[in-house]
Amino acid sequence: MKIENILVIADQQDKQQSALAHAKSLVKRTGAKLHIVAFNYEHLATLATNLNEEQKLDIQNKILSKGESWLKREIAECKLEEKSTSEVIWEKDIVAWVKKHSASHDYDLIIKTGHRSEGPFYVPTDWHLLRNNLVPTLLVAEKKWRKKQSVMVSLDLGTHVKSKQALNQKLLDAGITFATNANMPLHICYSLPISTVLKDLGIIDKKALVNDAKSRYLPIIEGMLGEYDLPLENIHFKAGPASKVIPSVASKHAAGLVIMGSIGRKGLKAKLMGNTAESVLALLKTDILVIQP
Numbered sequence: 486m487k488i489e490n491i492l493v494i495a496d497q498q499d500k501q502q503s504a505l506a507h508a509k510s511l512v513k514r515t516g517a518k519l520h521i522v523a524f525n526y527e528h529l530a531t532l533a534t535n536l537n538e539e540q541k542l543d544i545q546n547k548i549l550s551k552g553e554s555w556l557k558r559e560i561a562e563c564k565l566e567e568k569s570t571s572e573v574i575w576e577k578d579i580v581a582w583v584k585k586h587s588a589s590h591d592y593d594l595i596i597k598t599g600h601r602s603e604g605p606f607y608v609p610t611d612w613h614l615l616r617n618n619l620v621p622t623l624l625v626a627e628k629k630w631r632k633k634q635s636v637m638v639s640l641d642l643g644t645h646v647k648s649k650q651a652l653n654q655k656l657l658d659a660g661i662t663f664a665t666n667a668n669m670p671l672h673i674c675y676s677l678p679i680s681t682v683l684k685d686l687g688i689i690d691k692k693a694l695v696n697d698a699k700s701r702y703l704p705i706i707e708g709m710l711g712e713y714d715l716p717l718e719n720i721h722f723k724a725g726p727a728s729k730v731i732p733s734v735a736s737k738h739a740a741g742l743v744i745m746g747s748i749g750r751k752g753l754k755a756k757l758m759g760n761t762a763e764s765v766l767a768l769l770k771t772d773i774l775v776i777q778p
Contacts, residue, residue: 486659494597495523514666519569580613599624621776634741636664637672648778676730728764744774
């Protein structure tokens with residue numbers, strides 16, 4: 486995975502500025518160029534005072550000017566002036582702007598501070614980005630990675646869909662890139678789907694299922710790794726739902742970054758069901774990099 490051009494979404498609500506901190510770290514390691522964007526928007530039409538268009542524009546410009554001053558201070562504090570361009574946008578629909586902007590720019594990565602909460606019918610900006618954006622998106626949880634952490638990649642090895650098989654390689658390539666750049670060990674996780682009912686009835690032998698998966702998929706993983714030397718003990722097969730297996734393995738092996746794929750859903754189905762990446766996101770307290778096919 487190449488990392489040459491990064492879009493950073495700065496969040497005024499994030500006191501630590503975790504997204505900017507991670508961007509700075511990647512610039513140091515990869516020499517990447519940054520475009521840093523912040524968003525402001527106020528519903529001026531809801532003000533009790535009736536404002537004409539000129540007055541609304543004046544208020545908008547004042548808010549944007551304040552936002553620009555804030556962003557310039559944050560960029561200067563991170564010493565990123567020479568490595569970045571920036572802008573403050575008056576926009577309510579952040580995801581729509583990001584999609585349109587990304588379509589005309591060659592970004593390799595989007596970085597944003599992650600927010601991990603939602604109501605039954607409210608999906609945060611983060612989850613919309615995971616569903617709708619075709620640029621790999623890194624949602625950061627902490628200002629920086631701590632020592633003795635690792636990078637974990639979740640693969641869907643049982644798929645027969647070619648696009649998902651190709652996505653597995655993209656995920657692994659990204660894992661190698663981040664593990665190498667951050668000098669962190671790499672782990673690979675594959676969660677085997679298993680019927681709880683059949684397991685409880687003794688119809689499925691969980692241990693035999695895992696052993697069969699190892700013999701079937703280890704050669705495939707080794708081929709995908711190429712020349713990258715990964716110890717066998719860093720490849721984990723575990724039976725169970727991915728939404729539980731991934732956080733469990735990530736916690737056990739101190740993953741500071743989890744990399745996984747996402748097949749975006751839209752509409753009511755997406756709001757009610759979500760997908761594996763989103764279920765994992767709600768449980769993980771680590772950074773998560775989501776890549777789509």
